Amino acid sequence: MVKKIDVTKFSNFMNPCRKTQIIIQPIMRGGIVPEEVQKKLFEEGWMRVGYAICYNCLEGRSDRISKPPVDDFLTNLADFFGGDFAEHTFASRAAQFAVMKTIADEISEDSKNFTDIVLTDPLCHYTTAVAAEMAGLKLIGVPHSGYPDYKVEPDSYIERVESIKKETGKLPALIAVTHVEPHYGNLNPVKEIGKIAREYDIPYMVNAAYTAGIFPVDMKDIQADFLTVSAHKSMASIGPLGFLITNDEWAKKVFKESLMKIDQPERILGKKMVNVFGCSVGGLPLISAIYSFPYVIERVKRWDEELKKARWFISEMEKLGDIFLIGDRPHNHHLMHFETPIFWEISKHHKRRGFFLADDMIKMGIVGLHRGLSKHFKISLYGLKWEEVKKVRDAFYYIAQKYVTEFKLNYEVPSNEELP
């Protein structure tokens, strides 16, 4: 028998971040949904039903629906990223899986030239590894330069391809590179790697989950065969939703239709695309991505200003003392990873230990630091107004000053007034 369930906790829980707080969590900043889009979704009644986009589905394929304009949206999205063909997927991870599955099918049909290895960047997102594992592929990374830069050289891809060739007599089945990696926000040399992939004739996937929708990305320019995109990470959209963009050649394979039959009585499934679960539903997230698309088209043009904010913030944080950025210098992305020995020192004296930092920030209306961490943290200020960026800077200064004084620590934190 089913137990009695206490339902009050499911009716009454609240959002830790309702309306006015400043969000600084790096996986969230690119997925902030414009207020007018939220309003449209609510007021147009798109939240009324789970299958929000399926009223006028004639073909059993969400990508072919024209009311709302999913078909037009996907066509324009492919264009926007320099590709021939786009499909929506459950998330970038599902897009990556579709690619890996296609590659696995390719080599199982023709294993003469390619071995079951995906060559990737050493700091790739975990979803690249999971997608490879789901598709039964192995993963090999190139090396990075280690602390504190974690730099990856394009030539290391050549070296690794050669060593794989030497060992197996074959090429890796895919080169899969994270456009900007999620640990330090380092921009990978995707164009140079694209050139290498082209020279060896190895299929090339770029996971642009952190970049597509943030700054201009053109897959032709980087010679990518596949671009995987996260709508909730970088296209101002409700999640889960991703996109897979590809060229005409690969579209036939990666978006192939089902061959499945159920015999006796025989039924054929027709148009359903195997590698993306037949049809990826879409729902409210897809509506939100379409509404946000005009906004995303505009915001990528303002990337310079966004980068200026990040770099300004880095220099301000480093002036605080005993705080420094890890990763690319100058930095090329909004995701920043700081080492913060000063906060680590404070945590040793604080009764909340490492939790003091995120907790104090929350009290000041700033949410999204990973709770418990004080030795180092990741942060993003993408899309915030300058006064909000300054407010975040001021909050770190305030917290540092407060505890340095309280615990009589051997630091000299400049006062905010000294700063521009």
Added chain:
Amino acid sequence: MVKKIDVTKFSNFMNPCRKTQIIIQPIMRGGIVPEEVQKKLFEEGWMRVGYAICYNCLEGRSDRISKPPVDDFLTNLADFFGGDFAEHTFASRAAQFAVMKTIADEISEDSKNFTDIVLTDPLCHYTTAVAAEMAGLKLIGVPHSGYPDYKVEPDSYIERVESIKKETGKLPALIAVTHVEPHYGNLNPVKEIGKIAREYDIPYMVNAAYTAGIFPVDMKDIQADFLTVSAHKSMASIGPLGFLITNDEWAKKVFKESLMKIDQPERILGKKMVNVFGCSVGGLPLISAIYSFPYVIERVKRWDEELKKARWFISEMEKLGDIFLIGDRPHNHHLMHFETPIFWEISKHHKRRGFFLADDMIKMGIVGLHRGLSKHFKISLYGLKWEEVKKVRDAFYYIAQKYVTEFKLNYEVPSNEELP
């Protein structure tokens, strides 16, 4: 270069079904989101950001988040369906894939007893076939009785298991049955099939996408190892979202953690669950499912009343003349499939051809008939108030009367006044 994109069409499109229309599309009725849930989602600011649930994620696994109460919700959900363990997935199709993948791994490790065949019901949802295809498994269906009942006998599973055994010397790797199939709304004999699966010791999956959250479902009672659920189809939730519920024994396998390593430098992925993409994000759909859960718990208790509505509607429609239900009689589900020669006859005279029916219904505020169909259609009135059910009945009578008169057809449609 990226072409200039005309963005107005992406900013200004409207919802064909905003607030007041009656929805009768069978895949939608179980996924109508309660108005108070829509309001909470909007007003609590859950639409503010794509990664809506990740503020307090400490472990990189959405299922372990306690604020909002995802962990508690999943525990209670497993209980609610008589299982030991529940995970959220991108949709029921992704839950089915996780099962198929697990089964494929099982037989690749031990192919002595099982062959790579999934035995399924002949009218299974296409996602079952796609999931099998994605996992590299074959699919074989049992026969049904054909037009007009499409009945499936439990014994046909025994016969098919025996014939597979005879042919391959092995058992099918999985029996996968759609609890209620999506074509005629027929209730499959899941309990009897469960007994058969148990006797042969074949793993057993029930796809409850159309039933879990509609009427009480207890997987222990039907002896299922896996229950796949669709939140947007039958749990009053925004999509895409599904659940996979299983027992302790299978949970270890289907939700196994990643073994993937990226060498040089070595990185291990730790807690990410391979078969569900590491972590299934959740986002706004998951929040909506939690808010709707108390409502779903209550509504399954009122199933008798819902079934009464469906059966009343069937008898009313059949009184109209030259309309009849296909599938189970008496009917056991809210999904109804009617053959409607009378509307087919009208369509031959109508300048809008088969489109007249859905179009006329829309004009009367009733949306969700498949546009273009008039020879037969699927419909559901689940969760509608009695006066709305009657309004739908009246609309069909009105349309029939109008065109029978206008086109001088040889039908006698009773007037509404004659009806109770």
